[in-house]
Amino acid sequence: MKFSKDKIVNLVLLLAAGIVLFTPLGFPVKVFVNKLISFAPSEVAEEERSILKDYQWSLVAPENKSINFKEFQNQVVVVNFWATWCPPCVAEMPDFQALYDEYGTKVVFLFVTNEDKAVVDTFMKKKSFTLPxxxxxxxxxxxxxxxxxxxxxxxxKSGEIVIDKTGAADWNSESTRALLDRLLLN
Structure with a gap:
């Protein structure tokens, strides 16, 4: 069976796509693509906002002590659910780090994961992230x-969910910073 030039090109493209989609070698490519297509998150319209009424949520804090989410009631809070194996999560982490560096003393940041602590610690150290x-x-x-x-x-501060975003976003955008500034004043 003789392969034509078109069949060889198609086979190479299929192989490359398979490597990107289904092997660890494709992870950095997926992170890069997610970063490229990320935009600033949008605010939820006021009439469509949910209100957080249940602050009873126990978490293990970075210093390994148990805390209750209720401690953060009446404050501006950013809660991010993420994982080290998730390309969109990894893509937005540098933006979160920049935002945290600027607002970490004024806004509560909670980066929540179910992953093994040793895996997360290794990832955070390797990437030089200081996110809590x-x-x-x-x-x-x-x-x-x-x-x-x-x-x-x-x-x-009143418990309204002002942004509810699934997927990667540009969290270090001017619009996000302006929103946080506005929320801190209220």
Whole structure:
């Protein structure tokens, strides 16, 4: 059986796509593509906003102590559900790091994962991220549940969910910073 030039090109393209889609070699490509297609997240329209009423959520904090989410009531909070194996999650982490570097003393940042702590610690150290990672100890409040990651919620001081974003986003955008500034003033 003789292969034509077109068949060989198609076979090479199929092989390359398979490598990108189904092997660890494709992970950096997926991260790069997600970064390229990320835009600033949009605010939820005021009439469509959910309100967080249930602050009973136990988490293990970065210093390995148990905390209750209720401690963050009446504050501006950014909750991000993520994993080290998730390309869109990894793609948005540098933006979150920049945002955290600027707003980390004014806004509560919770980067929540179910992954093994040793895996997460290795990832954070390798990437030089200083984001505060939390581990859930019980069920997440219903209004913050998502069937996909990354999932990010920006909650204002009154408990309104101002941003409810699934998928990668440009979190270090001017519009996100302006929103946080506005929420901090209210």
């Amino acid at each position: 990672v939390y581990y859930p100890q019980n069920a997440t409040p219903a209004v913050l549940k998502s069937s996909a990651i990354p999932a990010t919620f920006v909650i204002d």
